Amino acid sequence: MKIKGNRSLSSRLWLDRQVNDPYIKLAQREGYRSRAAFKLMEADDKYHLIENAKCIIDLGAAPGGWSQVLAQRSPADAKIAAIDLLPFHPIEKVRQFCGDFENFQSAVTDYLEQKADLVVSDMAPSTIGHAQTDHLRIMNLAESAYSFAENTLKTGGAFIAKIFQGGKEKSFAEMLKNDFQKVCFFKPKSSRNLSSEIYIVATGFQKCN
Ligand SMILES: C[S@@+](CC[C@H](N)C(=O)[O-])C[C@H]1O[C@@H](n2cnc3c(N)ncnc32)[C@H](O)[C@@H]1O
Known part of the structure; x- marks a missing residue:
């Protein structure tokens, strides 16, 4: 119209x-470079994931709002690897990798020199406005983000990923429950009410790798 x-x-x-x-x-x-920064701050205020995280991976980082929060709240000597298809202005403490995250697993682990305490994904595919299609696309992305996290997280580590609700998130949460001590959904106040966006927060990674 x-x-x-x-x-x-x-x-x-x-x-x-x-x-x-x-x-x-x-x-x-x-x-802050994006309003998304407040979503991570709210999640961190509730789950306290960043303050002791010395190795962090930020998937889908541009324009850098989450990376700013990670840089501010992590220990001074923390290393942060941020990956996005798009480049963004540099942030102190944050090493940028530009391209599809799936291509950077070994580059990121080489850079961090050890497994990560925290892997966050605010990645979103380009949406088409068809709720079920957008849901399935972001679930695929979140599952791939978890495959990445599964290979890069240390025991006890945490994983956060953005998803759009639509049905498949429940089986994703069940799958994560096999590998983490605690898994829950979190809707920040700063996430628009009308949006189906929600975050899955998984803590206490316990898979042997
Ligand atoms: C909502 S934005 C992230 C906002 C960011 N967290 C912030 O606070 O500024 C989603 C990002 O995911 C990125 N993205 C989507 N698919 C990706 C992929 N396969 N690899 C890397 N980045 C991807 C997009 O380029 C986009 O910048």
Whole structure:
């Protein structure tokens, strides 16, 4: 539907959200590159995953909001490897790898020199607006992110991944329960209510590798 000039209703709603979204304003005021930064802060306030993490992998890191939070909240000598298809402006303490995350497993483990305490994935595929298709696409991505994490996490480590609800997330959580002590879903307040976005948080990796 077209209203007011050439803008569609969905693009007007998007513009309205950009202008009125309190988290976008807060991100601008506090110097974060994305409103997504607040989602990781909320998860960390609840689960305390970053303060002792010396080796961290950030999958789907651009433009760098989560990497900023990881750099701020991790120990001073922590190493952070951030991967994205897109490049972003450098962040102190963060080493960037540009391309598909699946190509960087050995480069990242070489860089970190040991297995990771924390693997986070805020990756999202480009959405097409068809809920079930978008759900299946992000579940595939989250499962691949977990395959990556499975090979790169140390015992006791933690994994966070973004998903869109739609049915398949329950079997994903069940699968993770075989490998972690605790698995739960987390919806940050900063994640838009109308969005099906939710995070799966898995702690206490206990698979021998
Ligand atoms: C929601 S954004 C991440 C926002 C980021 N966490 C932040 O706080 O600024 C999702 C990102 O996932 C990345 N992405 C999607 N598929 C990917 C893949 N196969 N490999 C690496 N990055 C990917 C996209 O390029 C995009 O930048």
